[in-house]
Amino acid sequence: MRLIAAVAEWFDHRLGLAAPIRDAAEHPVPRNTASWFYVFGSAALTIFLLQLATGILLAMVYVPSADEAWSSLQALNHQVAFGWFIRALHGWGSNFMVAVVLLHMVQVFLFGAYKFPRELTWIVGVFLLLTTLGMAFTGQIMRFDQDAYWGLGIGASIASRVPVAGPMIVSMMLGGPIIAGATLSRFFTLHVFVVPGTLIVLVCLHVLMVLKLGINEWPMPGRLVRRATYEREYHALTKSDGAPFVPYAIWKDMFFAAFIILAAAGCAWYFGPFGPTGQPDPTIIQTAPKPDYFFLWMYALLSLLPPSLETPALLIGPVVAIVALLLLPFLSGEGEKSWKRRPIAVLTVLLIAITLGTFTHLAGYAPWSPHMSAWSGDPVPDQMLKGTTALERQGALVFQGKQCRNCHALGESGGERGPSLDSVAVRLTEDQLIRQVIQGGGNMPAYGKNLSPAETTALVAFLKTLHPAAQAPARDASRDVVAGQSLRSTQRDKVAARDGGAEP
Amino acid sequence: MSNEILLTRRGLFMKLGVLLNGLVGVALAVPFVRYLFASATRASQALPWVQLGGVNQFPEGETRLATFRNPIVMPTDGKTADTACWVRRIDGEQFQVFAVNCAHLGCPVRWFPQAGLFMCPCHGGAYYRDGSRASGPPERGLFEYPFKVENGVLRIQAGELPTPGTSAPSSANAAPGTPATFFKGPAAALTAATKGHRPPCA
Numbered sequence: 001m002r003l004i005a006a007v008a009e010w011f012d013h014r015l016g017l018a019a020p021i022r023d024a025a026e027h028p029v030p031r032n033t034a035s036w037f038y039v040f041g042s043a044a045l046t047i048f049l050l051q052l053a054t055g056i057l058l059a060m061v062y063v064p065s066a067d068e069a070w071s072s073l074q075a076l077n078h079q080v081a082f083g084w085f086i087r088a089l090h091g092w093g094s095n096f097m098v099a100v101v102l103l104h105m106v107q108v109f110l111f112g113a114y115k116f117p118r119e120l121t122w123i124v125g126v127f128l129l130l131t132t133l134g135m136a137f138t139g140q141i142m143r144f145d146q147d148a149y150w151g152l153g154i155g156a157s158i159a160s161r162v163p164v165a166g167p168m169i170v171s172m173m174l175g176g177p178i179i180a181g182a183t184l185s186r187f188f189t190l191h192v193f194v195v196p197g198t199l200i201v202l203v204c205l206h207v208l209m210v211l212k213l214g215i216n217e218w219p220m221p222g223r224l225v226r227r228a229t230y231e232r233e234y235h236a237l238t239k240s241d242g243a244p245f246v247p248y249a250i251w252k253d254m255f256f257a258a259f260i261i262l263a264a265a266g267c268a269w270y271f272g273p274f275g276p277t278g279q280p281d282p283t284i285i286q287t288a289p290k291p292d293y294f295f296l297w298m299y300a301l302l303s304l305l306p307p308s309l310e311t312p313a314l315l316i317g318p319v320v321a322i323v324a325l326l327l328l329p330f331l332s333g334e335g336e337k338s339w340k341r342r343p344i345a346v347l348t349v350l351l352i353a354i355t356l357g358t359f360t361h362l363a364g365y366a367p368w369s370p371h372m373s374a375w376s377g378d379p380v381p382d383q384m385l386k387g388t389t390a391l392e393r394q395g396a397l398v399f400q401g402k403q404c405r406n407c408h409a410l411g412e413s414g415g416e417r418g419p420s421l422d423s424v425a426v427r428l429t430e431d432q433l434i435r436q437v438i439q440g441g442g443n444m445p446a447y448g449k450n451l452s453p454a455e456t457t458a459l460v461a462f463l464k465t466l467h468p469a470a471q472a473p474a475r476d477a478s479r480d481v482v483a484g485q486s487l488r489s490t491q492r493d494k495v496a497a498r499d500g501g502a503e504p
Numbered sequence: 505m506s507n508e509i510l511l512t513r514r515g516l517f518m519k520l521g522v523l524l525n526g527l528v529g530v531a532l533a534v535p536f537v538r539y540l541f542a543s544a545t546r547a548s549q550a551l552p553w554v555q556l557g558g559v560n561q562f563p564e565g566e567t568r569l570a571t572f573r574n575p576i577v578m579p580t581d582g583k584t585a586d587t588a589c590w591v592r593r594i595d596g597e598q599f600q601v602f603a604v605n606c607a608h609l610g611c612p613v614r615w616f617p618q619a620g621l622f623m624c625p626c627h628g629g630a631y632y633r634d635g636s637r638a639s640g641p642p643e644r645g646l647f648e649y650p651f652k653v654e655n656g657v658l659r660i661q662a663g664e665l666p667t668p669g670t671s672a673p674s675s676a677n678a679a680p681g682t683p684a685t686f687f688k689g690p691a692a693a694l695t696a697a698t699k700g701h702r703p704p705c706a
Contacts, residue, residue: 067582153610160669445638
């Protein structure tokens, strides 16, 4: 024991770190901040350390070359002992890190912790969020598979829309004229050196400010922040009702950090590593790339925005969002901290959460994407063919053969890009069906060039049968008037025609 | 004699030291920046012509997938330098060669000969057989490679990833941003197929 003390003393005589470390550990915090709401920041830092450790382990095997990255991932998954687990832990750690950072941000926002004098802590935090997302995006590319390859193409397409500088940004991003070796090396540099380096510096600044300015006290409704008096009040609070951070508050941080790491490890063990999916071979085009979950909302947004709004939204939206986050502590740097008296803050969080959640949910089943194999994979439901004529059945064949099913569902299977056609005959008359099929419109391609008159006749005959049994199909009333016929006689003609009577 | 010393010996040396380091910094910055921006500042020379194969590999009136090795490669590119494109042989030596990349965000479009449409799996963009926009989020038609036929061999001018911001709209397609109308698509398709003879009721 005495030996350990002697060695410690030898080091501290030269380093002089013991006193500042003790001061930092034992700095007084308001007693009510020893709360389970105050554990997200330290948990984010712990996961980041996990990411550093697993990242270094992965880099020992991973080969950042477009030619070999994919096979080195396969080796990690199948050849190297526990390679699959380290990959899985790094991937799940990334998901957990994004989630915990977002939770931390919401907590800080709702507890008013960004207000005076912690504005700069918030601003550094905004950059920490951006670097965390940057790590997530560049990390997705390290998993150099089909999704990564086409994801880069999407990134390049977005970047190319920047006015004037677009093409230059694209070649900077790709490191050459196409997505290839130089692109992967570039993103490897970002993922392994540039972004984590920035992240480490920012984390140090962030933690330093938390120590220097003190942790945000538990917000009390009605206790307003004023620049002139706040620091004195906070000081008085930590004097009268303070306790040393270690061990009074830290045990909750430690418990939660351990729980989060365990949760990530549990997911990694149970679900295994992410991909890699198919080889990054651009000649294999049978692929439907999708981003990782934290960018799914963007994937949905890009499908649902009107084309004319897309470029402005893509280029201006993020800038506006980041500027708004950076300006927040200056726009409301004083005043009420408690979320109980900040309804707009609470509603903003709810609105953003619901919006992102809805978009993410939509992106999960992507109703805007054609189902590429529905035409050959999903049969026409039996009951839709019961009692139909030969012409109508021929129409059903045309419907499948011309890939209508890729965008239109019948009996709940098929694409969702266009409306379901289960009761289309109620909505459109025969003439409208013909016009829609031939000319398209309302986001449907025109099929005039691809259907012979016979095929069109058969297809429309089939579509006319698609109505609920108790509901009559739509008909054009003006036609009867023009033809001077009553509905009854028209129907009689039809029955006669169906029975094979050759009535002129 | 004034007691004010404007510049001490030490002060002069420190300023010289700052100046010296500044000069070294500027001198090094030139190669550093040139290196960093190498991919963006390379001379804008014409793209090379790549061979796609004999004309007879492509039946008239059909659209087939062709692949080629990107002419600008690095030794470590591996399979990523292999590129696919859609070749439509209208008739004789009349071709259209489309990039597989959707004009929306670059996902690979697939050709459905029965429907006569290219469909994109990502956000549902669709194009007619002549590459013009049919529906969905793309603001323009498919990207086209310039082609030529020499001694019965089809060649295209390629080498760069086509993106909405870097590629000019192709001849068969309307200008970007043109709103789609009911008639644009089939009219464009008809125009291409009948080589300029517009049907009376387009």
